Structure formats: structure tokens, C-alpha cells
Amino acid sequence: MSDDGRRFAGPDFDEYEPSKSYTLGGLCPVKLGDSVGPGTPPRYRILFKLGFGSFSTVWLARDGVERRNVALKFVQAKSTARSQELNVLERLRAPNSTAGQEPYVIQLLDSFEHTSANGVHQVLITEPVVPLLAPDSCFEPKVTKDVLRQIIEGLAYIHSHGIAHGDLYPANFGFAVPGIHRLEDVDFWEQATYPQIWPVIPFSPLCDPHSYPPYLCGKLDLGEFLSDCAPDIVGHPLSVRIFDFGGAYVVDGSAPPRPVTPPFYLAPEIVFPQVALNKEDPPWDQWSDIWSLGVAFHDLVGAGGIFPKTFFDNRKLPHHMVHICGEVPDAWRDYIDSRPWPLDVAPGMTEKFWERRKAYFAQLGVEDPAGLVRLMRRMLVLDPAKRPSAQELLDDPYFSDSASLRNIVGSTHPLHCFPPAFPAKADSQTTCPNLSTLEN
Numbered sequence: 001m002s003d004d005g006r007r008f009a010g011p012d013f014d015e016y017e018p019s020k021s022y023t024l025g026g027l028c029p030v031k032l033g034d035s036v037g038p039g040t041p042p043r044y045r046i047l048f049k050l051g052f053g054s055f056s057t058v059w060l061a062r063d064g065v066e067r068r069n070v071a072l073k074f075v076q077a078k079s080t081a082r083s084q085e086l087n088v089l090e091r092l093r094a095p096n097s098t099a100g101q102e103p104y105v106i107q108l109l110d111s112f113e114h115t116s117a118n119g120v121h122q123v124l125i126t127e128p129v130v131p132l133l134a135p136d137s138c139f140e141p142k143v144t145k146d147v148l149r150q151i152i153e154g155l156a157y158i159h160s161h162g163i164a165h166g167d168l169y170p171a172n173f174g175f176a177v178p179g180i181h182r183l184e185d186v187d188f189w190e191q192a193t194y195p196q197i198w199p200v201i202p203f204s205p206l207c208d209p210h211s212y213p214p215y216l217c218g219k220l221d222l223g224e225f226l227s228d229c230a231p232d233i234v235g236h237p238l239s240v241r242i243f244d245f246g247g248a249y250v251v252d253g254s255a256p257p258r259p260v261t262p263p264f265y266l267a268p269e270i271v272f273p274q275v276a277l278n279k280e281d282p283p284w285d286q287w288s289d290i291w292s293l294g295v296a297f298h299d300l301v302g303a304g305g306i307f308p309k310t311f312f313d314n315r316k317l318p319h320h321m322v323h324i325c326g327e328v329p330d331a332w333r334d335y336i337d338s339r340p341w342p343l344d345v346a347p348g349m350t351e352k353f354w355e356r357r358k359a360y361f362a363q364l365g366v367e368d369p370a371g372l373v374r375l376m377r378r379m380l381v382l383d384p385a386k387r388p389s390a391q392e393l394l395d396d397p398y399f400s401d402s403a404s405l406r407n408i409v410g411s412t413h414p415l416h417c418f419p420p421a422f423p424a425k426a427d428s429q430t431t432c433p434n435l436s437t438l439e440n
């Protein structure tokens with residue numbers, strides 16, 4: 001039941017945005033084939049759905065003016081007024097960036113406001129990207145260094161513009177696909193699998209028919225589509241994009257927005273006040289991004305989550321953090337000792353954990369597992385003041401030979417599929433076998 005008492009018959013799966021979000025202040029009803037944008041005729045034609053998030057739906061569209069394919073993010077009406085995303089993306093615009101010198105950060109191409117029955121929606125137009133991690137694929141282990149270095153370079157660019165991202169987890173990293181523009185709208189219609197759609201039917205006949213779409217639309221897997229229909233486009237040249245600035249803010253002394261990062265990737269300076277002190281909105285900044293990225297690297301190299309996901313309880317996160325960092329801050333001591341799952345901080349516990357990580361990375365074929373472990377340990381430090389900046393991380397020995405790799409990866413396909421038995425999403429047993437004491 002939505003806030004205004006409306007009910008819809010429609011799918012209730014994770015793959016679709018909830019139909020109850022189509023209400024006053026909520027999502028913009030968008031249909032395939034719609035033309036939107038200021039001007040006559042409207043500039044953008046909706047081709048496929050690319051995804052949805054907590055505040056938006058995102059669509060692949062054809063830009064009829066520039067004759068290119070773009071991603072349109074329709075922000076829900078109630079978030080439009082307070083969203084900082086447009087401001088942040090405008091600051092991150094790189095003037096005159098040429099091929100090979102991109103900032104590895106998604107670029108804003110255009111924006112406008114669109115009015116629907118549910119209110120005024122901000123629409124952000126960016127380049128379309130292929131997610132870095134898809135359910136059945138990741139990037140080739142041999143390009144690990146280059147991918148991770150590009151991500152850190154992108155983060156250094158973001159931070160140098162006074163911005164904290166606030167939502168750095170694997171779903172928000174992608175590859176640029178500049179060659180996608182050569183595909184016309186008919187190429188997509190004819191070659192992509194027709195999306196699964198589900199009719200949306202309001203229970204009440206009084207419901208405004210303009211406030212909801214006629215159907216919820218399944219999303220196009222852009223990586224799979226391009227790998228099948230235009231394999232030469234993906235990853236040539238390899239160029240990472242950090243995207244989703246919906247949780248970002250300009251660090252200028254003002255209060256940061258509420259953190260939107262999934263709990264696993266939240267930095268200790270956010271997690272501890274939330275779970276131990278019941279503070280919902282602890283302050284966070286660029287240093288929190290460094291922690292989140294350290295955690296995300298574990299997923300990005302194909303090793304699954306660094307923390308065990310089964311029976312996960314956020315209140316245990318400080319214990320897991322102590323386990324991988326090997327120290328208990330004074331302010332945490334009472335909390336760590338008073339829980340029903342006391343942590344036995346055994347000597348060598350943390351070293352053993354990282355030795356196992358190293359062996360696992362080697363098993364996955366990741367380049368220089370020891371170097372990667374050293375890099376991650378520099379990032380995963382409980383005290384934010386002791387974490388290196390993104391700029392400093394670029395000088396880490398792990399990347400000392402990655403510049404030479406850049407030219408090689410431009411000519412190889414960076415994405416590959418996991419063989420059926422490959423531990424793509426490691427579970428708690430394979431990921432953190434030595435954390436069992438925490439699960440008692």
C-alpha cells in the first residue's frame with residue numbers, strides 16, 4: 001500500500017522498481033519509445049531501461065541532436081529539489097578531455113527538468129556505461145592493476161574537486177563504451193532481447209492514469225548485449241567510470257547528507273556511531289571513501305565480499321573491522337567487550353586473515369596478490385586520519401608497473417565470463433573462513 005492509499009497489481013520482485021513508487025513526489029512514469037526533453041521535437045527517445053535505484057530510474061536513449069546514445073536518469077520528484085547530484089556533476093565536468101586522458105568519472109552531457117503527474121523530475125544525461133561487475137562476469141585478472149589504478153585516479157579527481165562520493169561500492173563502477181554511438185536505435189530494437197514487461201494495474205479506478213506507467217520494464221544488460229552484438233566496443237580502450245553521485249556532496253563545512261552506502265562498505269567512523277551510539281547521521285567525508293574503496297576492491301577482484309554475508313547483523317560490523325585491522329580503538333573497547341559475541345583478539349589473527357586473502361587472490365589469478373594485500377591494508381585503517389589520500393595511493397608500489405599495462409589492455413577484451421564452477425560470489429565460508437568465532 002502506498003502512502004496515498006493506492007494499491008497496484010504488479011510484480012514485487014527485486015528486478016523491478018516498486019510500483020507503489022509511482023505516486024505524488026515519486027518516480028516519473030516513463031515508457032519505451034517516449035520522446036522527452038525541452039524543444040520540439042523532444043531531443044531524447046527512450047530505447048531501453050538500464051536500471052533503477054532508490055531515487056531514480058535510468059534509461060538508454062537516443063540523442064537525436066548529437067546522434068549518440070546516452071543514459072537518462074529520472075530522479076524521483078521529492079528528491080529533485082534537495083539533490084546535490086547536478087551540482088556535483090557540473091563541478092566534475094572535465095573541459096576538453098581527450099581520448100586517453102579522461103578523468104575516469106562519468107561526465108554530465110546535459111540536464112533538464114521534466115514534469116509528470118507525480119511532480120517535477122530532474123533528468124541527468126550522461127554517457128552510458130557497462131557495469132564493471134555483472135552477475136556472471138568480471139574483468140580479466142590480468143587487468144586488475146590497471147582497473148584499480150584507474151578507479152583510484154578517478155577518486156583522486158573527485159576529491160581534488162572538493163567532493164566526497166559517499167557510495168563507493170562495486171555497482172557504481174563501470175566501463176566507458178564510446179563506440180556505442182555507432183549503433184542506431186533500430187540496432188537496439190532489432191538485436192536486443194525484448195525486455196520483460198509487467199502490466200501495472202491500479203486497484204482503485206480513481207487512480208490518476210498519468211501517475212503510473214502501463215508496465216514495469218525489465219532492464220537491458222548492456223554488457224551482455226554489446227558482447228553479443230558488438231564485442232569490439234566493450235573495453236576498447238579500457239576506461240573506467242565512477243558513477244552514481246546521488247549520495248555525493250561538496251565538502252565545504254556543511255553537514256553531509258545521510259550516508260547511502262550499503263552497510264558492508266560503510267567506513268568505521270559511520271558504522272560505529274550508528275550501531276553503538278544510535279546516531280543515524282554521523283559525519284563523513286573523503287576519508288570515508290578510501291575505506292569503502294578498500295572494501296570494494298575485494299569484490300572487484302572477484303573475491304566476493306570481505307565480510308561474511310550469511311546471517312549478517314550490522315551490529316557485528318565493528319567486530320569484523322577489528323578483525324581485519326588488528327586493533328581496538330579505546331572508544332570501541334566497551335562495545336567490543338560487552339556484546340554477546342565477544343572478540344578474542346588473538347595474536348596473529350589479523351595476519352592470518354590477510355595471509356589467507358593473499359592465497360585466495362593468487363588462486364583467482366589476480367596480479368601481485370601480496371602487493372594488493374599491502375595496498376588494501378593501507379586503505380583499511382580504522383582511524384580516518386591515518387588513511388592515505390587517493391593521490392598518495394597512486395604512488396603505491398602496487399602500481400609501479402601499471403602504466404606500461406595501459407597500452408596492452410587497450411587491445412584486449414577486459415571482460416570475461418566465470419566458468420560454471422568459479423567462486424564468483426564467495427560466500428562467508430570461502431571469503432572469511434577464520435571469522436567463525438564472530439558468528440557464535
Ligand SMILES: Nc1ncnc2c1ncn2[C@@H]1O[C@H](COP(=O)(O)OP(=O)(O)OP(=O)(O)O)[C@@H](O)[C@H]1O
Nearest residue numbers: 050051052053054055056058071127128129244246
Ligand atoms: N550511466 C549509466 N549507464 C548505464 N547504467 C546506468 C547508468 N547510470 C545508472 N545506471 C544503472 O541504473 C542503476 C541506478 O542508477 P543510480 O545508482 O545512479 O541510481 P540511484 O537512484 O542514485 O541509486 P542508489 O540506490 O544506488 O543510490 C544503476 O545501478 C545502474 O545499473
